[in-house]
Amino acid sequence: MLSYPDTFYSRTLADTRTRPLLHGDIAADCVIVGAGFAGLFTALTLARGGMRVVVLDSQSVGFGASGRNGGFVSDGFASSAAAIRQRVGTQHAAALQALSVEGVDIMRRTIADLAIPGADPVPGILRLRRFDRAADLQAEAGADSPYLDRTAIGAHIRSTRYLHGIEDRSGFHIHPLNTLRGIAAEVERLGGRIFENSPVIGTDLNGPAKSVSTLQGRVTAERVIFAMGGYTGPLVPRLRRAILPIATYVMVSEPAPDLLATAIQTRMAIGDDRRASDYYRLVADGQRLLWGGRITTRAANVPGITQSLRAEMLGAYPQLAPLKTERAWSGLMAYARHRMPQIGKLGPKVWYVTGFGGHGLNTTAIGGTVLGEKLLGESDRIALFGEYGLDWAGGPAGLIAAQGTYWALQVQDWWRERAAARG
Template sequence: MSYPDTYYRRTMMEEKVRPVLKGAADCDTVIIGAGLAGLTTALQLARAGQVVVVLEAESVGFGASGRNGGFVSPGFATGGEEIASMAGPENARKIHLLSIEGVDFVRDTIHDLAIEGARPQPGIMSVLRHDGGSSLKAYADQVARKYNYQLDYLERDEVRSVLKSSRYYQGLRDAKAFHMHPLNYLRAIAVEIERLGGRIYENSPATATTLDGPEKIVSTADGRVKARHVVFTTGGYTGALNGRLKRAFLPIATYVMLSEEAPDLIREAIVTTDAIGDNRRAGDYYRLVDGGKRILWGGRITTRAASASALAGELRREMTGTYPQLSELKTELAWSGLMSYARHLMPQIGQMQPGVWHCTAFGGHGLNTTAIGGKIVAEGILGQSDRYTLFKPFGLVWAGGLAGLAVAQLTYWKLQAQDLWRERAA
């Protein structure tokens, strides 16, 4: 298969190789991209009885959907105040509730399809790198009041009893959130789509489209698909096929490393099965995998492709700076992936023209948001709801091209500097 060498590829449970599209195919909806957004859309359409075709340029879950941190928790990459300023307070509330629904959707799908390989593990902890307990308590109270959603507040001693680092102060624990093996989840969904009659073609990149009129045509090198609806879910790997979509996001690379197997050493630093994310605007995230035998640690972004092994050195320095007791822990593997970020830092979900849909720009939003995006696009196609219109304020605005990438990298460095200054002042 054409997957990069990642922890998820090494522990992938389903190995089916799917065919290349050859000749003509007819369907109700054709979906371009077999990541989480595309497969969720296809799953919901197939469950409703539609005939669906999914075209994937590589293999199921090849992109960011199959090589990320595996976090499933509510929220978005941008803050609630920013969302409310663009969408209005009531719609902002509905949008946040969608992110909570997305967590439930992924959890229910794992249960309903008995996806053992997803290995869901409950609990995600968000921790402060500066003393700020009062602000965390206020936030937890606000979430409970507005969304009837409980976050457990942790004092500094409670945090440090399980995360043995002087870098950490207070925290919030989300018991309903969880982390999982994303690639096994995706490939199980693909199996279910096929069981329901859907067709998935791998190594079949779309090369051209005809989108005007009631019948849409998507062509590949060796075939073409006719459909009433087309859904673009290509994320950070979007090429020149749809210029409007490509101009509307920035491809941002993020990096992940996997430690060697060293459970006894790891227990000297981390004694929780929760996934961890810190509060820095340029922060890190990590979790134990293989039953606590290894650490999967992610973070850092670049706007140009960089060596994953070189960036892993930076990640490792961050890990050992946080946990000096892990200074002897070696890195076994490192990889990267491209995420798509819109200028407004929100997902881009909607209908570009009659019968032509997009569901993308999920960088930094977590697996739950990507999944709920696919679900509400399917609802729109089926005429079941117009919930996708909640994202209308977050449209396909130009992301700035090369200048936008430069600004994004400078902004990231600025955030890193601000984080460092705040920690030193604490």
Template sequence: MTAPDTYYARTAAERRVRPSLTGREEAEVAIVGGGFAGLTTALELARAGVRVALVEAEGVGFGASGRNGGLVSPAFAGGDAAIRARVGPEAARALHLLSIEGVERLRATIRDLGIDSSGLVPGLLSLRRFDRADDLKAHVAEFADDYGYRISYLDRVALAEHVTSPRYFHAIHDPNAFHIHPLNTLCAIAAEVERLGGQIHEGTPATGVGLDGPVKRIETPDGRIEAARIVFATGGYTGGLVPRLKRAVLPIATYMMATEPAPDLIASAIRTRACMYDDRRAGDYYRLVEGGRRLLWGGRITTRAADPAGIARELRREMFTAYPQLEGLRTEIAWSGLMGYARHLMPQVGELAPGVWHISAFGGHGLNTTAIAGKVLAEAMLGESDRIRLFAPFGLDWAGGPLGLVAAQLTYWKLRAQDWWRERG
């Protein structure tokens, strides 16, 4: 694989190249995967004085962690209703509180490490494309009553202060959410892991494992790591090294594009610096960057790799539908990346075997959830808490293989059709 050409790669504050692993290395914990899940776990363990060594097949942030929309807000991709149906109201509430904690943990990490290059900007608008608001108002009240979490409802008049669009009728504003440059943030976290004594090896695929006995091992092309415990954090790029993990993850492609610099034109449509997503079940997400000079726009999923330029044409149609005044705005770059999804749409966090841990499947809502999942996994490994039990009902269910990918694509098309029908009324 070659390094992806993305807006984030082009604007990276620093791109350190780390040496691959050669020879034998010892650690207390070995981690496979250099995305947010693996590096957050490494950071939490290193802060506790644990000697960690991490291997990444490509480079830090190569996968979805370095290519995503950059939106950080509470919730899980599984959705409140589905989570409640699976685990009951009490556990569902505890999980949602974890998702809120994840937002604050990532914010605190950015603040404490002084990651100015994260470009953190507060605020999120959830935009509605049909004229109904009673459920939005109830949602605002519920979050205040159940979680002490303050969000606000915006009618069309209030929304017009933020955007000029014929497509949006109502919105919810979350001032606690924020958006970031994910690759810069992740690279700074990696540097902190190294400052604390952790080892990170890039260009180092794991080619074999030994998971039995008191000392585990990870084999690589030119060396090995031996450790008492191993963590697999490979997401949408999970290979066949541990078959049970591969069977549990669906690799789903998503797409983004960045426009040319055009601050005056963009301001004619979007004046808010908050990130935005429409609340369709198969919707888009977008945000301004560089102080409003460019627009990043993401959406669509496919289960087979598609041409990013072709998908960008579809995203542009969505953008012009929402903001006709932007029709002259050119796309400068488009890219894609693989997210890891479980069949139940929840993170998979737990112990696969004694001393063998996994943290994966953060597709669709990864930045806050990796922040908290890495924390609770580290707590479990250190014997500090049993909060990891909240993820136990969301295990390594078989994702369906090729049939699972077909089902995922059909589900996505069904959701798009349902969105169209709902907005048609």
């Protein structure tokens, strides 16, 4: 059975078929635990390379953050470009950025090549600023990312909140859950096998033949990949200790195309520059508004967070006061302390690909691709992520620190907006 939370994405599935539970013993060249974007892009690369792949998920394909996020696909990482350069150097940082850009193209090509039903890719992302000098953005602008002043912004939205911005023409947005299910179908067409509602309860990772066990079956394989994210449990303690499960929140409006047109006249996705940012876009052919934001380090009251999201929405677009919220949901993302993807080796022929919180979906595409290339012997580009390993995330103290940092950033955002308003 399908086991998705009640979201806009789960209510607009293009493909509702179910996949079997794992029963009995089977053999494969590689078994992947986790059927989110990272696991499925790895599986797709391996299947295209001729490997026999098995993917196991405790719920349904894309149950976690992969299937309920904002749907943004753009280059860059959660860590800032300056922080990456400081840690790895200018040349290495440029190579990582090139991988990030490639991840955008991989996602775009995959959707187009597979003609994924319901993926609904829409080009363009507006990156708007609520403070800071125009010169800072003008320096970032380029041929594919022109600078926008307030007049240019006014051609897209009706809001006095934003001062200037950039139009990211290489980025786009998608229906993530339909995209995931389309990738899963291609993995299966290539001979891969995907089992849902099959939580892994044990592993034997020693020796040349490794095994992964579920309640009713077992997979024996030469290689094992853990592609779990914010829902990582105690199965692999080292992975669990290395990620912070951070909750984020999304709401979707009732159908109200005429009302929405008084505020937003673009189909591009929109995000602001605050550290505690909002991100939103029109969906359902412009009939609904999907709005995301806020983070917490523990499950929060979704109705309460929804009121907070609505307050942010109305702060930018007071004309949307009559707009009703139809449903809201949350999801757990996996953050690393260094705010970069975690892709590497746990042991002999045992690998991990995780830590994609806050990056955008491009990093899952390139992360799974370079891991697949490594296992196929096609490249060693995975080494570019070697500086970002499984650093201890700090446990409960790390979660407290992360929440405190977020609150501090919210205060900084508020102060910077006040300063910008004073001119």
